[in-house]
Amino acid sequence: MVSAKVLQLVLLACIASALAARADLPVKPVNLSCMAVQKGAIISPVMVCEWESKQPQGGQFTTTYNLVVRVVGYRDYTGTAGPGKTSAEVNLSTFPHFMPMEIWVEATNELGTAESEHLNKDANSFVKTNPPSNVQVISEKTFTKSLLVNWTQPLAKVHLELTYEIRYCSDGCHQWDYVPSTEIDKNIHSFRLQDLTPYTVYITQVRCKNVHPGYGYWSEWSNNATKRTPEDRPTSKPDLWLSIDEDESNNERQVKLLVKEPKYSNGRIIRYDMKIQDLKEKDKSGADQWEKITVSEPEANSSSGHFTLLKQIHVADNTHLQVRVKAVNSVGKSPEATLVIPKKSHVLPPVRDLKVYPDWDKLMVMWNSTDPLEYEYVVEVSDGQQMDWQKEGQSVRKTAVRGYLEEFVRYNVSVYPIYRHGWIGKPARVEAYLRQGVPLDGPSVTSSKPGCFNAYLEWTDIPEHRRRGFITYYTIFYSDGNERHFVRVPGNITSYTLKSLSRNTRYDVWITASTINGSVDGFNHSFHTLKYAPGEIEGIVVGVSLGFLFVVILTMLLCICKKDVIKENFWPQIPNPGESTIGNWSPDYPLKAETPNENCLSGISVLDVDVCDGKSVFEEDKASLPLKKDKYLSEEHSSGIGGSSCMSSPRQSVSDSDEGGDVADTTASTVQYSSVVASNGYKGQTPGSQSQQAVFSRSESTQPLLESEENPDTLASDGSRHCQRFPRQTNFTASEGNADFNQLEMEEQNGLRSLEFCPLVEDSEHMMPADGQSETWASAPASSYMPQLGGYRPQ
Structure with missing residues (x-):
């Protein structure tokens, strides 16, 4: 049992080892x-x-x-x-x-x-062989468009049969042109390049390999072999253009004629033949005369942007001018280039919908046109210092600006349509940047004109070469130390008026310029608003003056309209006997002149004194001449003809203010005056040889008595201020047709200059003269007043 498990483990180990070995x-x-x-x-x-x-x-x-x-x-x-x-x-x-x-x-x-x-x-x-050696290019003058290329085979033919490949390009071009392999035989040592451009430098290279397809490796390219093709007659027109500056003052245009070498100059241009003529004089003599202009700039070409200034001319605004130019080299002349400068009033229409936008490192130009007569287009590019142009064909609607363009530089791009026969159309212009950035400098406030509640600001425009882009807007920041405010304004203005400011306040202001790529702050500027706005003080003064003048005028108008009321309130009516109407009547006694009875003048004293002397008289008589406040309505106190008119006092028969207004009105309406007609104040009246009719006059005036007659003390005080002598006014009227009275003797009146009547009270015994005045009064002459026997005549 144990041995079986051991065998399994050994088997597994062998399998794992076999897998690892595999x-x-x-x-x-x-x-x-x-x-x-x-x-x-x-x-x-x-x-x-x-x-x-x-x-x-x-x-x-x-x-x-x-x-x-x-x-x-x-x-x-x-x-x-x-x-x-x-x-x-x-x-x-x-x-x-x-x-x-x-x-x-x-x-x-x-x-x-x-x-x-x-x-x-x-x-x-x-096998990979070495490149062909000893490559040479031969230029043949009779073959202006071809070059012969020779080389040495790198390996003996007994070892290897070779085939070749040839490439070439013009100098400065980075794109190679290859000769088709089907045109090159095996085991050759030379080849002729064809369809080349005359008077052009070409670079040629050769390589080789096993002649059997798919066998062997291409060798490396041989060293460059450089050669210029022979010179030939120019096959293209010169690039003719112009620059126009308007001169409004002289009604003419300043034109610079510019030209670039033809694209296919086929040689070195040594001169230009030019002819300028007015289209109106085209058929006149001398039309075949060409002006020869030698080229000073060697080998300038259109691709490099070099051009030649042919001539600078002045063209009238009402002139059609045609310019024709041919380029000439050592072989021949080029086709003719033509431009027509039209009248200023007959410029042909421009292109439509011009757009210029950046595309990576290029500036693209687009436009539209539907006019079939437009033959070609000229795209002009200028940065303010240098100018260049390029021509495009009739079917072109979009192109890239050729040549080197810098970033952060503003270019003015214009497109001119050229119509058939060289007629120049009106240009369409657009400004553009290849790339925009943040401005290098901010705007600076150059001047400020602060008012009371506003301030006018002006700032410098950022120089064009420091903007690095289009200024889209300006932001004006201003602060009074507590709050900061700002206002955004368009980028095409350089002034602005700040409003809603506080009077008599200091403000700090700075301006920010912004492009699509960022902003930059300008320098700080301070100003102080005015305490009073310009003209405010003058306005107040003028307003007050006008108000005062209005019041004065209104017062004067009131015075004129209410002069009677004002006269009654401020100036009492003074009776003027000279203006009164006097009734005339005939006396009831014979017209024989009678010697006046001196008794009738017993109550009258005539005193010739100055007004200054009268002051002392009145002051001394104040106590003895009291003003009686009785009403003198009786017969004996009136100056009737039947009474003692010589004794009557010319005082006003009006009571004082304490007696009532009704009494005053009654008495004022019933007072009568009588006039004493004297013969010039002489003491005696002796009728002449001719009898004179005595005339008695009675005043019909109802005017009240003078206040001075009512208050003699007032007259005395007034007299003290006016030390002058008043002559007596004689009121003497005679009947119509009567002769004048004989002049009486004047010897007795040397001391008496005038006959004056002093106001007296009714009781003459109250008038007690002073010691110094009694003699003067005693020596006064007797009045020549004639007695009134018949009384008042009915009026």
């Missing part, structure tokens, strides 16, 4: 290849073979590889590869040309041996 069995190599290379003028006898090993790594047993090379019918050659190697060499002593060979690899370890597939081929099928 995993370490050698695996046959694959992809066996062998090569014999040329050494000098013969094939080296050393054959090198390579293979791939599929043996797992880390096995218990080491696997070795043996290379076996059998020259059929002759002998076997072996070679051993070291551990981990997959190649081996076999020295055949002499390479067996044209003999069959069998080659294989054996993988061997303790568990067994595995062989690779056997290679059964001719010995020459394993």
Whole structure:
């Protein structure tokens, strides 16, 4: 029982060991290849073979590889590869040309041996020769489009027949052109390259191999053989273009005529023949005269962007100008290139829907056009300092800008349609960047004009070469120290007015410029708002002045409209006897002049004093002349004709304010005045030889008495302020048709300048003159007032 279990365990161990050993069995190599290379003028006898090993790594047993090379019918050659190697060499002593060979690899370890597939081929099928030597290219002047290539065969024909492969390209081009193998014969030593471009440098290489298909290996390419094709007449037109600058002041255009060499110049361009003519003068004499312009820039070509300035001309705005140019080399002339500069008012329409966008490291240009007369298109690219152009065919609607373009540089891309016969159309322009970045500098505020509640800001535009992209918008930040605000404005403006600011406040402001790839801050700027807005103080002053003027004008208007009311309130009515209406009547006594009775003037004293002297008189008489507040309505106190009119006082017969307003109204309406007509204040009245009719006048005025007559003390006080002499106003009226009175003697009146009546109270005995005045009063002349006998005449 125990022995059976032991046997099972031993069996299992053997099986496990067998499985492990099976995993370490050698695996046959694959992809066996062998090569014999040329050494000098013969094939080296050393054959090198390579293979791939599929043996797992880390096995218990080491696997070795043996290379076996059998020259059929002759002998076997072996070679051993070291551990981990997959190649081996076999020295055949002499390479067996044209003999069959069998080659294989054996993988061997303790568990067994595995062989690779056997290679059964001719010995020459394993040969790799050297490249052809002494490769030369010959240019023949009579063959302007071909080059002759010569070389030396690397191995003698007795050992191996070879075939060749030729490739070539123009200088600077990175794409090879191969000559078809069907056009190349075996065992040749030269070949002629055809359909080449004249006056172009070509690089040529040659290699060789066993002539039998599938036999042998291609040799390495020979060294470069370089040669230029012969020169030929230009076969394409020169690339003619122009640059136009408008001159509005002179109604003309400044035109620069530019040209690039023809694409197929076929030689070195030595000059350009140019003819410029007005289309109106095309048929006139001298049309065959061409201007010859020598080229100063050597070998400039359109692919490099070099161009020649032919001429700078001035073209009137109302002129059609045709320009024709031919390129000339040492062999001949090119076809003619033509451009027509149209009148400024007759420019043909532009292309539509122009778009320019970046595509990796290229700038793509797209446009649309449906006009069948458009012959070709000119794509012009300028960065502000340099300009280049390229021409596209009639069917092209999308192209990439050729030439080197820089990142973060703004380019102006224009597309001009060229119509038939060279007529130039109006350009369509777009600005573009190959790649945009963050601006290098931020905008700087150059000036600020703060107001009371706003501030006008101006900032510098970022220089074009520092923008590195399109400015999409500006952000204006401003702060008063407590709060920060910002305003976003378009990128095409450089000024803005901040609003809703606080008066008399300091603000800090800075501006941020942004592109699609980032933003940059500008420099900080400070300003202080005004305490008063411009014109505010002037407005206040003007407003107040206008208000005051309005009040003054309104007051004046009120005064004008209410002048009667104001006059009654501020200026009492002063009676003017000269303006009163006096009734005239005839007396009842004879017209004989009578000597006036001096008794009638007994109560009248005439005093000739100055107003200043009257002050002392009135002050001394204040006590003896009290103002009576009685109403003088009786006959004896009136100045009627039948009474003592000479004794009547010219005082106002109105009581004081304490007697009532009704009484004052009554008395004011019943007061009457009488006028004493004197003969110029002379003492005596002597009628002349002619009888004069005495005329008595009675005042019909109902005006109240003067306040000065009611209050003589007031008159005295006023008189003290006006020290002047008032002449007496004589109110003397005579009947119509009466003669003047004879002038009386003036000798007795030398001291009396005027006859004045002083206001007296009714009782003359109360008027007691002072000592100094009694003499003056006594010497006063008697009044010539004539007696009134008939009383008042009815009016």
